[in-house]
Amino acid sequence: MQLQVARIGKPHGIRGEVTVQVLTDAPGERFVPGTEFVVEPASAGPLTVISARWNKDILLLGFEEIADRNAAEAIRGAKLFIETADIDDEDGDEGWYEHELVGLEARVGSQVVGKVSALNTMPVQDLLVVEDANGKEILIPFVDEIVPEVNIEEGYILLTPPAGLFEINDEAAGDDPDAEAGTESDADAGKDA
Numbered sequence: 001m002q003l004q005v006a007r008i009g010k011p012h013g014i015r016g017e018v019t020v021q022v023l024t025d026a027p028g029e030r031f032v033p034g035t036e037f038v039v040e041p042a043s044a045g046p047l048t049v050i051s052a053r054w055n056k057d058i059l060l061l062g063f064e065e066i067a068d069r070n071a072a073e074a075i076r077g078a079k080l081f082i083e084t085a086d087i088d089d090e091d092g093d094e095g096w097y098e099h100e101l102v103g104l105e106a107r108v109g110s111q112v113v114g115k116v117s118a119l120n121t122m123p124v125q126d127l128l129v130v131e132d133a134n135g136k137e138i139l140i141p142f143v144d145e146i147v148p149e150v151n152i153e154e155g156y157i158l159l160t161p162p163a164g165l166f167e168i169n170d171e172a173a174g175d176d177p178d179a180e181a182g183t184e185s186d187a188d189a190g191k192d193a
Helices: 069-074 164-175 177-193
Strands: 004-013 017-022 036-040 047-055 056-063 079-083 105-110 111-120 126-132 136-142 148-151 157-158
Touching: 004 036, 004 056, 004 069, 111 136, 136 164
Parallel strands: 105 157
Antiparallel strands: 004 017, 004 079, 017 056, 036 047, 036 079, 047 056, 105 111, 111 126, 126 136, 148 157
């Protein structure tokens, strides 16, 4: 089985370097010189790393097969894959990959609050993207305290969100929660009268 570890972005400079969107939690191990990637589309690869360096928080890669900016532009948007057989033994149970998580139900207790739609790999901590029943995306820090259980076999993750986590994601939508609360208060006031 193949695992996507990066997506190639725009060219950087004139010598064929490219920016990449990193999709692995171990970039220091995955992008070492000499590593050969399976590429999608296949016509763009395979690609062999000759240089890897960070420019602030952006990873720049150079490949043996890409000598100039025009060649780098031609592979823009390509996806880089490795064979999972090569990494299973060394990684053990240290982390999860996006393809394992996408589609899992997100539960708080026994209540289903959405489905995992993506995993954003970040420098400090990863974020799970959970889509709720209304199609809104909720960003969940992927840490043990908030996601104590990932059950691939039964198809769910268990969340123990701190108070307000789901509301933070709703702030951009406006004051809907306050409006609903106001409506309930008016209804309650009517019952008392």
